[in-house]
Amino acid sequence: MVKNEAQTTVTENGIQELRRGILILAILSQLNEAKYGYALISQLGELGLEIDQGTLYPLLRRLESQGLLDSNWNVEGSRPRRYYVINKAGKALLKGLAGEWRSLTQIIEKLLVNIK
Amino acid sequence: MDLIERYLQEVGKYLPADKRADILSEMRSSLNDTLEAHTSEGSQEDAVIQVLKEMGAPRKVAASYYSEGQYLIGPELFPFFQFIFTIVLAASIGGQLIAAIVEYGFSQAPVSIVGQVWQIINGILPTIGAVIIVFAILQRLNVHPEFEKQEFNPRDLPPLHTDQPISRAEKVFSVIVGTLFLAFLSQVAVNGGFTAKGGITPFTNPVLDHYFPWIALSLAIGILLDVVLLWRRHWEPPTRILRIGANIFSLVVLALLIQGHTAWLNQMGVHDFIFTPEQFSQNPTGLQLLVMTSFRIAFYVAFIVTTIETVMMGFRLLRAGSNNSVLRIIGMGSVNK
Numbered sequence: 448m449v450k451n452e453a454q455t456t457v458t459e460n461g462i463q464e465l466r467r468g469i470l471i472l473a474i475l476s477q478l479n480e481a482k483y484g485y486a487l488i489s490q491l492g493e494l495g496l497e498i499d500q501g502t503l504y505p506l507l508r509r510l511e512s513q514g515l516l517d518s519n520w521n522v523e524g525s526r527p528r529r530y531y532v533i534n535k536a537g538k539a540l541l542k543g544l545a546g547e548w549r550s551l552t553q554i555i556e557k558l559l560v561n562i563k
Numbered sequence: 564m565d566l567i568e569r570y571l572q573e574v575g576k577y578l579p580a581d582k583r584a585d586i587l588s589e590m591r592s593s594l595n596d597t598l599e600a601h602t603s604e605g606s607q608e609d610a611v612i613q614v615l616k617e618m619g620a621p622r623k624v625a626a627s628y629y630s631e632g633q634y635l636i637g638p639e640l641f642p643f644f645q646f647i648f649t650i651v652l653a654a655s656i657g658g659q660l661i662a663a664i665v666e667y668g669f670s671q672a673p674v675s676i677v678g679q680v681w682q683i684i685n686g687i688l689p690t691i692g693a694v695i696i697v698f699a700i701l702q703r704l705n706v707h708p709e710f711e712k713q714e715f716n717p718r719d720l721p722p723l724h725t726d727q728p729i730s731r732a733e734k735v736f737s738v739i740v741g742t743l744f745l746a747f748l749s750q751v752a753v754n755g756g757f758t759a760k761g762g763i764t765p766f767t768n769p770v771l772d773h774y775f776p777w778i779a780l781s782l783a784i785g786i787l788l789d790v791v792l793l794w795r796r797h798w799e800p801p802t803r804i805l806r807i808g809a810n811i812f813s814l815v816v817l818a819l820l821i822q823g824h825t826a827w828l829n830q831m832g833v834h835d836f837i838f839t840p841e842q843f844s845q846n847p848t849g850l851q852l853l854v855m856t857s858f859r860i861a862f863y864v865a866f867i868v869t870t871i872e873t874v875m876m877g878f879r880l881l882r883a884g885s886n887n888s889v890l891r892i893i894g895m896g897s898v899n900k
Binding site: 520526 | 592595596600617
């Protein structure tokens with residue numbers, strides 16, 4: 448029983464680690480138009496990628512501090528919201544990451560051909 | 564809604580001060596958005612609780628805003644901290660030991676060993692604290708050390724250890740014996756001589772008393788070197804050079820001790836290597852004569868053993884030098900490029 452739980456934890460940690468790098472690509476890809484956090488969570492969720500708030504907001508802050516996103520407060524709606532949009536540096540990174548992703552997925556597919 | 568504010572207040576405690584208000588405003592806005600979209604049945608409070616649970620524990624949520632982690636001394640600074648800390652600690656312990664030994668040597672009144680040990684610990688703790696504080700400040704100021712600017716050249720890697728690892732048991736034994744002997748000599752110095760049970764008058768070894776600080780220093784250096792070897796597990800040119808230096812110092816001390824004992828024994832009329840039974844029975848301090856002679860023999864043996872060890876160590880160092888290790892340490896450049 449304990450062994451099964453430990454295995455589950457190892458699997459969960461592995462999945463989290465795998466997702467960590469992918470999330471940057473996913474977020475950058477959806478910010479061509481300015482969006483606030485909750486809208487981004489909803490959009491990614493509709494496309495099948497679940498991301499919780501505790502992960503998204505710190506990541507948005509980090510991308511912004513790295514100069515990949517711009518943000519500003521919008522007070523026009525029902526409540527003030529912080530909107531994020533990809534900038535020039537972010538787009539350059541997105542292009543690089545997207546190319547790398549496509550190449551990697553092809554390679555990984557080949558590697559996983561015998562894994563069921 | 565009160566729960567949301569309580570939650571934000573708790574998260575705010577652990578957030579960086581300069582970004583706290585902004586992060587909390589965004590979190591408040593996002594929580595309200597989530598709550599609005601929440602469709603599950605039940606009371607408003609149940610919905611808030613569920614949303615906050617999904618968000619996560621305040622401390623964990625706040626921690627995720629520190630992208631580089633929260634460290635007193637972070638992983639980038641830690642190798643430098645470890646390096647500086649080891650040097651400062653060794654220098655501090657060495658300095659304290661020398662100070663304690665000098666105090667023993669010049670103090671007229673008996674000196675307590677426990678008091679000395681406590682004094683050493685008290686002297687070391689502020690030094691350790693100071694190093695930690697300096698590095699914690701550097702961490703706080705977000706100082707990023709630059710790693711080796713020079714291009715890495717695998718040819719500069721140190722050669723493989725060709726000798727057997729040093730036996731831990733042997734070194735631990737050596738450290739224990741050295742420490743016990745040091746403690747014994749210190750006790751003799753404190754008591755003003757050798758004491759025995761049964762009312763036997765204590766007798767002194769004036770030569771040992773005279774050279775006590777130097778003997779203690781020599782033993783302390785030996786113990787420190789053994790501790791270093793326990794950590795390094797292998798003899799390396801720097802440790803061999805240190806050992807040769809320490810041995811030469813020990814040989815000088817041993818020579819002084821032998822000379823001192825010989826002078827004392829000559830004064831007592833013993834001109835040969837060992838006293839005669841007549842000299843023993845005629846001398847009012849016969850027991851002292853026996854002990855002084857025994858000490859001189861022991862120092863002779865120690866002198867011979869140390870000389871052999873030093874010569875062998877020198878030979879091994881020269882052999883290592885043929886592999887250019889010595890040239891490298893003394894900065895004459897690496898070969899085999």
